[in-house]
Amino acid sequence: MSDWNTETAEWYAHKYGEYPTNKLGIEALKLPDNSIVIDIGCGTGCALRHAAKQVTQGILIGVDPVPRMIEIAREKTTSDSTASNIIFKVGSAEDIPIENNSADFILAFDSFDHWENQQQGLKEIHRVLKPDGHFIIVKDGGLPNNTEARQSFLDILEHSTFKIIEEQTIEDDEVLFTLWICKNE
Numbered sequence: 060m061s062d063w064n065t066e067t068a069e070w071y072a073h074k075y076g077e078y079p080t081n082k083l084g085i086e087a088l089k090l091p092d093n094s095i096v097i098d099i100g101c102g103t104g105c106a107l108r109h110a111a112k113q114v115t116q117g118i119l120i121g122v123d124p125v126p127r128m129i130e131i132a133r134e135k136t137t138s139d140s141t142a143s144n145i146i147f148k149v150g151s152a153e154d155i156p157i158e159n160n161s162a163d164f165i166l167a168f169d170s171f172d173h174w175e176n177q178q179q180g181l182k183e184i185h186r187v188l189k190p191d192g193h194f195i196i197v198k199d200g201g202l203p204n205n206t207e208a209r210q211s212f213l214d215i216l217e218h219s220t221f222k223i224i225e226e227q228t229i230e231d232d233e234v235l236f237t238l239w240i241c242k243n244e
């Protein structure tokens with residue numbers, strides 16, 4: 060059973076609601092201004108508010124299974140006048156409330172490890188992503204070489220339709236994380 064509920068949503072938003080991986084990860088991506096971007100496990104919507112500075116003509120959709128998290132994301136975004144092209148929906152990686160072949164970019168910033176069923180989530184990402192779209196995974200703390208955690212992550216991707224085309228480790232004073240850019244094979 061998931062640990063994510065109203066209480067943990069409020070705790071997360073208070074403590075990590077503007078976590079630096081969101082800003083730094085989006086800055087590393089340089090999204091085209093007319094992109095359709097979906098953020099799975101969007102939390103407070105922080106990554107999408109940063110993405111809206113690059114994606115001025117496109118659409119940004121945040122999806123999270125916790126209704127309270129989506130309320131918080133909407134509250135924070137309403138007060139941001141540069142983010143009028145962001146919408147939020149309750150949904151999960153395993154059941155994304157969006158039609159087939161619609162996204163140029165799907166983000167999973169620190170959410171992949173919280174999915175209930177990663178294989179099912181990856182099938183859903185495959186369904187919703189355009190054939191030439193990109194799936195971006197961020198993991199806070201990174202995944203050092205030759206560790207079991209890294210191998211099991213690579214194994215899960217290997218058994219999906221996705222192939223890693225780029226890996227970046229990004230570090231500043233506050234955080235170190237890894238960002239993977241994946242494409243459908």
Ligand SMILES: C[S@@+](CC[C@H](N)C(=O)[O-])C[C@H]1O[C@@H](n2cnc3c(N)ncnc32)[C@H](O)[C@@H]1O
Nearest residue numbers: 063100101102125151152168169170173174175
């Ligand atoms: C560590 S938080 C990361 C939030 C945000 N992406 C960020 O980086 O600040 C993990 C998020 O995953 C969401 N989550 C939990 N189960 C999920 C699932 N099955 N599918 C998609 N997201 C899920 C949680 O509600 C939570 O918002």
